[in-house]
Amino acid sequence: MVFQKRTSSEMEACAGSHVAEMPRVPKSARGKRSVRKKESHGQVMCAFDLLATVAGKLLDEGEGSLGNMSAGSPVVAAASAKVKQEQCDEEAKHFKNDAMDQDSCNESALISHIAPQRLVDHHSRKAEDLNEVPKAKSEAADKEPSMISCTKAELGCNFGAIADRWSPESVESGAFTGDAAANVMALAAAAFNKNAPDMYNLLDPMDVDVKPPPLVSSDSTGEMPLYGDKIHRSISFPRAPKGGAEYAVDRENDDDDKSSGCTHSSTATNRGFRPNCTADHSRVKKFLACKYRKVAPARMHKGDLSYSDADRKPSFRNKKMYYTRQRTQRSTFKRRKMFDRHSTLVSEEFAKSNTRRTTKVPTARPASLEANKGSNSMPFRRSCESNDCHVKLKIKSFKVPELLIEIPETASVGSLKKTVLEAVNAMLGGGLRVGVLHHGKKIRDDSKTLLQAGISHDDMLDNLGFSLEPNCTQHPSQFAASEDVEFLETVDTTEPLARIPPSDSSSKHGEVDACQELALTPLTANYHGNDHDSVHSPGGVSSPEKASANSRAIVPVTPVDSSAGAIVPVNKAKRSSEQGQRRIRRPFSVAEVEALVLAVEKLGTGRWRDVKLRAFDNAKHRTYVDLKDKWKTLVHTASISPQQRRGEPVPQDLLDRVLAAQSYWSQQQAKLQPKTPPLAEARLLTT
DNA sequence: CTTAGGG
DNA sequence: CCCTAAG
Numbered sequence: 001m002v003f004q005k006r007t008s009s010e011m012e013a014c015a016g017s018h019v020a021e022m023p024r025v026p027k028s029a030r031g032k033r034s035v036r037k038k039e040s041h042g043q044v045m046c047a048f049d050l051l052a053t054v055a056g057k058l059l060d061e062g063e064g065s066l067g068n069m070s071a072g073s074p075v076v077a078a079a080s081a082k083v084k085q086e087q088c089d090e091e092a093k094h095f096k097n098d099a100m101d102q103d104s105c106n107e108s109a110l111i112s113h114i115a116p117q118r119l120v121d122h123h124s125r126k127a128e129d130l131n132e133v134p135k136a137k138s139e140a141a142d143k144e145p146s147m148i149s150c151t152k153a154e155l156g157c158n159f160g161a162i163a164d165r166w167s168p169e170s171v172e173s174g175a176f177t178g179d180a181a182a183n184v185m186a187l188a189a190a191a192f193n194k195n196a197p198d199m200y201n202l203l204d205p206m207d208v209d210v211k212p213p214p215l216v217s218s219d220s221t222g223e224m225p226l227y228g229d230k231i232h233r234s235i236s237f238p239r240a241p242k243g244g245a246e247y248a249v250d251r252e253n254d255d256d257d258k259s260s261g262c263t264h265s266s267t268a269t270n271r272g273f274r275p276n277c278t279a280d281h282s283r284v285k286k287f288l289a290c291k292y293r294k295v296a297p298a299r300m301h302k303g304d305l306s307y308s309d310a311d312r313k314p315s316f317r318n319k320k321m322y323y324t325r326q327r328t329q330r331s332t333f334k335r336r337k338m339f340d341r342h343s344t345l346v347s348e349e350f351a352k353s354n355t356r357r358t359t360k361v362p363t364a365r366p367a368s369l370e371a372n373k374g375s376n377s378m379p380f381r382r383s384c385e386s387n388d389c390h391v392k393l394k395i396k397s398f399k400v401p402e403l404l405i406e407i408p409e410t411a412s413v414g415s416l417k418k419t420v421l422e423a424v425n426a427m428l429g430g431g432l433r434v435g436v437l438h439h440g441k442k443i444r445d446d447s448k449t450l451l452q453a454g455i456s457h458d459d460m461l462d463n464l465g466f467s468l469e470p471n472c473t474q475h476p477s478q479f480a481a482s483e484d485v486e487f488l489e490t491v492d493t494t495e496p497l498a499r500i501p502p503s504d505s506s507s508k509h510g511e512v513d514a515c516q517e518l519a520l521t522p523l524t525a526n527y528h529g530n531d532h533d534s535v536h537s538p539g540g541v542s543s544p545e546k547a548s549a550n551s552r553a554i555v556p557v558t559p560v561d562s563s564a565g566a567i568v569p570v571n572k573a574k575r576s577s578e579q580g581q582r583r584i585r586r587p588f589s590v591a592e593v594e595a596l597v598l599a600v601e602k603l604g605t606g607r608w609r610d611v612k613l614r615a616f617d618n619a620k621h622r623t624y625v626d627l628k629d630k631w632k633t634l635v636h637t638a639s640i641s642p643q644q645r646r647g648e649p650v651p652q653d654l655l656d657r658v659l660a661a662q663s664y665w666s667q668q669q670a671k672l673q674p675k676t677p678p679l680a681e682a683r684l685l686t687t
Numbered sequence: 688c689t690t691a692g693g694g
Numbered sequence: 695c696c697c698t699a700a701g
Contacts, residue, residue, distance in 0.1 A: 583695065609689060624689075629695070694696075
């Protein structure tokens with residue numbers, strides 16, 4: 001008699017480990033490999049440029065209120081926060097149960113009142129009790145009544161000063177992560193309101209250095225001019241309040257904000273380069289126009305962009321533009337390196353030394369540069385009790401959501417510009433949100449302190465990231481509810497505590513190492529992959545855990561303006577360099593490896609579908625082929641010297657198990673292979 | 688769709 | 695990871 005290979009394997013598995021064979025999953029339930037072959041055609045993608053446009057948008061947003069608002073990043077932030085707040089409220093209605101949304105709302109709320117509070121903080125530093133805040137605020141407002149009008153240009157310039165002054169105090173260990181996000185927001189807002197050239201600098205991953213000046217002992221400097229100090233204070237994080245009290249501060253204090261950031265408006269240098277809005281815009285546009293890059297025409301049809309169901313969700317079909325991950329573009333592959341760089345521009349660093357300052361200033365903008373420098377050199381006083389609890393970081397640039405635009409190849413450049421602009425505006429219409437990522441993981445808990453989030457002054461460089469995220473639901477109605485939800489889930493990563501640390505991080509910051517938990521509860525618990533989103537909502541979808549995967553947005557794109565669209569309906573120009581995109585590489589974490597090993601030990605090799613179902617059913621990415629491949633590499637890895645191994649080191653014991661399992665199962669396979677395995681059987685058959 | 692292997 | 699041949 002001849003056993004079917006699989007059957008025998010299963011039997012052995014059961015016999016050996018007492019594991020009941022998993023019922024065969026119906027075909028319908030089997031993991032399907034996502035469609036990969038995508039077509040595409042004339043598409044122009046422009047991600048980095050978004051930054052430029054962002055500026056324009058923000059300008060617009062602030063237009064109305066700028067008149068009577070004082071300048072200063074806080075104000076700007078407040079302004080945009082207003083808009084965001086509205087949306088958040090809206091969102092809240094739709095996703096009341098979504099933690100992420102709540103977070104986003106908190107962030108927004110924070111932004112709106114953080115500024116005033118900072119000011120207050122400045123004026124009544126002693127008033128640790130939040131109860132005193134209101135009073136202090138009014139005082140503050142009274143003290144600087146004359147600083148109420150600033151121009152946008154000033155705002156922009158001020159950013160330079162602010163950025164440069166971003167004191168160590170700005171990011172204290174005691175600050176809430178939400179505060180951090182808010183602060184970043186403020187900075188971003190300010191940055192975007194700068195005149196174009198300066199903005200470029202800010203955006204240039206190579207330049208802008210927002211690092212704070214050297215720390216000065218708290219009382220060694222009295223030189224700090226009032227306004228300087230103000231500026232500084234205005235962007236620094238409020239002292240960590242106990243509880244979420246500060247969230248209660250109402251936003252009616254916008255008035256205060258108005259006067260808060262303007263103290264420096266009198267700065268002569270600022271006057272020097274006060275561009276007008278028009279100028280700003282044109283610059284932005286120009287910038288955009290110059291930078292847009294044509295990319296692979298990956299025509300996106302129903303989620304072919306991504307490989308995972310979750311990923312696919314936000315594939316705004318039938319839309320002209322999409323925000324998605326860069327990686328989804330296969331055609332972009334060749335340029336990926338370059339592109340990734342853009343997407344990595346999020347990097348910021350923690351300066352370890354207080355003295356080290358690398359302020360590369362824009363060679364292009366002498367004026368502003370000067371202004372900035374002036375302020376840079378200005379010492380300021382910082383008053384942080386614990387001098388070593390500061391997190392110093394510089395944000396080279398923000399990660400901007402990818403923007404995909406589909407436009408006929410025959411469209412004019414002008415229409416392209418317009419299209420891009422519209423897309424960006426559409427995205428920004430929802431306001432921006434700043435995401436904070438640590439070790440590639442999104443920190444969603446705004447109430448966490450930086451310290452708790454693992455962001456400490458002695459942190460490693462490049463562990464922190466910020467991203468600008470569009471406030472997705474501008475027109476919720478345009479999308480199916482489910483889609484929206486999924487989108488949200490996808491956009492965001494997961495709850496820190498429930499996550500598996502990125503492969504490269506040794507989760508040394510007190511983050512719960514979910515890996516072990518998962519890995520150690522093998523038989524029953526599957527490795528849930530990175531799809532910890534389920535933590536937030538049942539049936540959650542997978543979400544890439546890497547920073548690169550977080551910001552996406554659905555843009556209710558208004559049809560490309562008539563001119564562009566009408567001009568050329570020639571969509572047939574595809575077929576050129578299509579092909580699907582290569583999936584991004586997602587190194588297996590130790591936890592995953594362990595889960596895999598466990599499953600294989602149980603099921604044996606050659607049953608990858610079952611292994612997948614058993615241990616990676618929730619990891620939408622990770623197909624059985626992936627698992628098989630991983631096993632292959634594991635076997636290989638285990639057989640080479642440790643020195644030759646690369647990537648995240650896999651515990652030797654795991655590798656040993658790999659080899660053991662491998663040999664065991666291959667043996668089993670060998671036994672069954674020979675049509676005449678046991679002599680006895682052969683005899684029986686022949687007899 | 689799954690497996691198994693080469694690329 | 696991708697791609698393919700096979701079943």
